[in-house]
Amino acid sequence: MNSRHIIAEAWHFTRENKSLMWWYAFIPSVLTTLIGILYMLYQFFSFKRSPLFDNAPHSFLSEVITNVLGFLNRHGDLVVPAIIITIIILIFYALLPTLCQGALIQVIARKRKGEQIKTSDGISFGLLSFLPLLEYHLLIKSFSIISLFTEAAFILRNLGTGALTTLLPVFILAVIIGLILTLLFTYSEFFIVLHRKPVLKSMGRSAKLVILSWQHTFLVAILMLIIAMRIIINIIAVLLVPALLFFSAGFLATMALANIGIVIGIIFGLAGLFVASYFSGILNVFANAVWTFTFVELMDEKRTQEFMGE
Numbered sequence: 001m002n003s004r005h006i007i008a009e010a011w012h013f014t015r016e017n018k019s020l021m022w023w024y025a026f027i028p029s030v031l032t033t034l035i036g037i038l039y040m041l042y043q044f045f046s047f048k049r050s051p052l053f054d055n056a057p058h059s060f061l062s063e064v065i066t067n068v069l070g071f072l073n074r075h076g077d078l079v080v081p082a083i084i085i086t087i088i089i090l091i092f093y094a095l096l097p098t099l100c101q102g103a104l105i106q107v108i109a110r111k112r113k114g115e116q117i118k119t120s121d122g123i124s125f126g127l128l129s130f131l132p133l134l135e136y137h138l139l140i141k142s143f144s145i146i147s148l149f150t151e152a153a154f155i156l157r158n159l160g161t162g163a164l165t166t167l168l169p170v171f172i173l174a175v176i177i178g179l180i181l182t183l184l185f186t187y188s189e190f191f192i193v194l195h196r197k198p199v200l201k202s203m204g205r206s207a208k209l210v211i212l213s214w215q216h217t218f219l220v221a222i223l224m225l226i227i228a229m230r231i232i233i234n235i236i237a238v239l240l241v242p243a244l245l246f247f248s249a250g251f252l253a254t255m256a257l258a259n260i261g262i263v264i265g266i267i268f269g270l271a272g273l274f275v276a277s278y279f280s281g282i283l284n285v286f287a288n289a290v291w292t293f294t295f296v297e298l299m300d301e302k303r304t305q306e307f308m309g310e
Helices: 003-016 018-024 026-048 060-074 076-112 119-128 130-143 145-159 161-184 188-194 199-212 214-253 258-300 302-308
Strands: none
Touching: 003 018, 003 076, 003 214, 003 258, 018 026, 018 076, 018 119, 018 258, 026 060, 026 076, 026 145, 026 258, 060 076, 076 119, 076 130, 076 188, 076 258, 119 130, 130 145, 130 161, 130 188, 130 199, 145 161, 161 199, 188 199, 188 258, 199 258
């Protein structure tokens, strides 16, 4: 298997099929970016209000809840719309990325085989593999980097640096184990979506396939770099979008143009969100194309098929 050819083919596929980005990557990228902004703001102000800095009498989360409840008490007519909008956003954030992931994998694999399918057919493909793929994503979230960072930040804020220093070897070990498991389960999603295998069996077969194809570690390293680039772009977006909003509004507010400042800040923020989501969506399709092409190539090799018992 020629790794460079796979990557070049995947990039060409991404450029020729930009509709996949708009259908199955852009909106999930918008949702993850928005949730990322809220997550980073929460972490920032939680640390700012923690004993490490201000030692405030109440936590940031309790203040947010108090202020939100107070606002809703003063504007009772907004309670129902606020609850409905919040539930819709949370449902979309929890379910839409998984649905789109299954759709992308199937559409990419079928288009590579030369099948004549419409982009909208991916919705049906995504629904067929949605439940097992969602189960898999729930399983692997427990050892994700974000989960470990959240737990470490919670310990640091509430128990202090001493507790975090004591538990640091545990977190380092957890990160190493998480990275190893992430590598071993690289192809789990593809066994679930393309071969319709159960979740645990897909994870086991993925580990076997990774071990069998150890000579393609260089390709895996490149793919991990691509994922890292995507994460960096998301982090920049998470920091840039609210910064554009607040700094623009604050600057113009000092010039007695508060209303105009808010409008301009919102425009800049939305523009930043759009650009970040667009490039994140492109990288998402590209990364999925590389992984899908790699999986198909490996499974097409005779020795892999014999090993897997296909």
